[in-house]
Amino acid sequence: xxxxxxxxxxxxxxxxxxxxxxxxxxxxxxxxxxxxxxxxxxxxxxxxxxxxxxxxxxxxxxxxxxxxxxxxxxxxxxxxxxxxxxxxxxxxxxxxxxxxxxxxxxxxxxxxx
Amino acid sequence: xxxxxxxxxxxxxxxxxxxxxxxxxxxxxxxxxxxxxxxxxxxxxxxxxxxxxxxxxxxxxxxxxxxxxxxxxxxxxxxxxxxxxxxxxxxxxxxxxxxxxxxxxxxxxxxxx
Numbered sequence: 390x391x392x393x394x395x396x397x398x399x400x401x402x403x404x405x406x407x408x409x410x411x412x413x414x415x416x417x418x419x420x421x422x423x424x425x426x427x428x429x430x431x432x433x434x435x436x437x438x439x440x441x442x443x444x445x446x447x448x449x450x451x452x453x454x455x456x457x458x459x460x461x462x463x464x465x466x467x468x469x470x471x472x473x474x475x476x477x478x479x480x481x482x483x484x485x486x487x488x489x490x491x492x493x494x495x496x497x498x499x500x501x502x
Numbered sequence: 503x504x505x506x507x508x509x510x511x512x513x514x515x516x517x518x519x520x521x522x523x524x525x526x527x528x529x530x531x532x533x534x535x536x537x538x539x540x541x542x543x544x545x546x547x548x549x550x551x552x553x554x555x556x557x558x559x560x561x562x563x564x565x566x567x568x569x570x571x572x573x574x575x576x577x578x579x580x581x582x583x584x585x586x587x588x589x590x591x592x593x594x595x596x597x598x599x600x601x602x603x604x605x606x607x608x609x610x611x612x613x614x615x
Binding site: 430433490 | 535537544545546550558561606607
């Protein structure tokens with residue numbers, strides 16, 4: 390049973406528009422959430438995170454929104470650029486629960502020029 | 503920048519062989535992890551270590567073992583490789599608390615024939 394779900398395997402967006410990547414989780418104990426970005430032939434790299442005490446965190450073009458009641462988070466990229474084309478992984482952890490970070494299956498984003 | 507280096511980019515092995523995947527990090531991180539990435543399943547944790555000579559099972563440890571004799575090095579061992587262990591293997595490290603961001607290596611694509 391997947392505790393972190395990314396239901397869209399892929400997303401295609403025009404350059405300059407907003408990209409919205411969604412993630413749902415089932416474990417209410419999760420209190421820290423992260424997004425990673427992965428290019429082909431490279432390992433994932435950390436993009437942005439949010440603690441459950443917040444509902445929004447922003448870093449440049451990237452904003453993560455957390456809706457705890459819906460157990461849902463989303464990553465917004467504005468404006469989208471061709472270099473953003475990559476696989477995005479949502480991840481969650483329990484800050485007092487040891488070292489397990491649970492990852493979603495990933496969403497492949499295509500940004501068309 | 504943190505560097506996590508995995509010894510091989512591609513490996514091809516035969517069923518029943520013993521396989522060693524090596525990982526080295528250069529930032530004095532306490533924690534090291536082995537994940538495998540499979541399409542539609544995301545990243546799944548195999549084993550992790552939070553200190554030298556310490557190891558903990560992740561979500562899918564069956565068929566694997568690990569070794570951490572030095573702080574900077576974490577090895578994944580497939581005692582008797584099987585075809586269902588064909589996958590992308592990713593090593594990661596992190597500093598301090600359990601919810602700290604992970605730094606990943608570039609991955610090893612292992613094919614077991």
